[in-house]
Amino acid sequence: MQELDLLRTLLEVHRAGSITAAAARLGMSQPSVSERITRLETELGTPLFTRSARGVVPTPEGDALAARVAAPVDRLREVWAMPAVTGPAETVRIGGASDVVAARVIPALAPLTSQGLRLAFTLGLAHDLLARLADGGLDVVVSSVRTPVRGIRYRGLIDEEFVLVGAPVLARTIDRKRLAADPAGALQHLPLVAYDADLSIVRRYWRSQFGRRPANPVAITVPDLRGVLAAVVAGAGVSALPRYVAEPAIGAGTVELLHRSDEAPINTLNLAIRAAEPATPATIRVIDALVERAREWDVL
Incomplete structure (x- = not known):
């Protein structure tokens, strides 16, 4: 099973062209994906990808291995599938400006929907969205302003x-x-x-x-x-x-x-969440995915 996990990781990185994007698809951290690729390269005795600021590029050996294992690994996807959801999927309510949501937030979070999360977006101006967040109508707001609002705390994403x-x-x-x-x-x-x-x-x-x-x-x-x-x-x-x-x-x-x-x-793009109550596990997954993906946004 461990070898199959390594090959599945190889395929996701190969298809995504990025360690960070593959990590989001797999529901893993970026260091964990990097460690798996390094381990597979060590076992095979050859590099499978070359790293760059824009992502990763497969070596000829990486291309050949991905082509060889793609069909059998894809047939075994059900082995790694998450257990069936017995209740309604949890919905995370996200607010943001329409342009930022379309260009950056949705591509970063869309892979989470295959892992049992539902995402509901509210589009608008930052001040209105932050007020809704404070009132409990939203779980996360991606905001270009850092307005002091009672009960809200901020985390910088990218300058x-x-x-x-x-x-x-x-x-x-x-x-x-x-x-x-x-x-x-x-x-x-x-x-x-x-x-x-x-x-x-x-x-x-x-x-x-x-x-x-x-x-x-x-x-x-x-x-x-x-x-x-x-x-x-x-x-x-x-x-x-x-x-x-x-x-x-x-x-x-x-x-x-x-x-x-x-x-x-410069201006900082921020994540805003309510400070008075702990974030749900689903909201934490959304926050983690945005923080991971933001590391690539400066090269978009």
């Missing part, structure tokens, strides 16, 4: 870099000499695309980089980072976005970086 971007047609209207001397003034004529009425993201960027609140007119307000990017690409205005959201458009040339800083502005 995200923010960039200021605009369509090329707007970028060409900026006086570059003035931008170097007075960036806020050089950008003041540009309309903004805002995430919310409080200008929460662009306001944070302006204050951290220029020392003041933006005085720019607001053209569009849309509470979804993908919608913000779409509006920026369309030339409706400029905005500050997490680099992982803006990077594809930057690479395609549909938006440009409007401002560069010696110290990149």
Whole structure:
């Protein structure tokens, strides 16, 4: 059975292309998966994967072994299946912004559904979701703000870099000499695309980089980072976005970086949970999976 466990782990890592993703699928910790792969490599006397910042790549020996054992190991999946659930599956209620949930949270947590968990998502703005968490309506909130709320404690997931971007047609209207001397003034004529009425993201960027609140007119307000990017690409205005959201458009040339800083502005993505009561085992599994997967998010 031990050898079969090693081969099953090999297949999951081979298919996922990542130790962390395979660990989530198997319901194991990342170190445990790494230890199993190392043990199998030691027994066989050959490396099966090469490691990189983006995951793992199978060696020719790893590819050959995976191809040889895939069919018989897949037929034996029922041996490793969890016992049948005799009662209703436990549901974990998760809140977050629609863009973050779609891009990061769902891919990280979806494997847990094959292990007997149900996930129910509530989408919205952080302040509303944190209020629901405090009232017991949610179990976990993924939040880009860390607002002090009675009965809630926070755990940082990852620091995200923010960039200021605009369509090329707007970028060409900026006086570059003035931008170097007075960036806020050089950008003041540009309309903004805002995430919310409080200008929460662009306001944070302006204050951290220029020392003041933006005085720019607001053209569009849309509470979804993908919608913000779409509006920026369309030339409706400029905005500050997490680099992982803006990077594809930057690479395609549909938006440009409007401002560069010696110290990149960052914001921490947090996990929020209730402090007054212990988390359920199912909620702990959700938290652990998000923490593990967040280690890879900086390379997405």
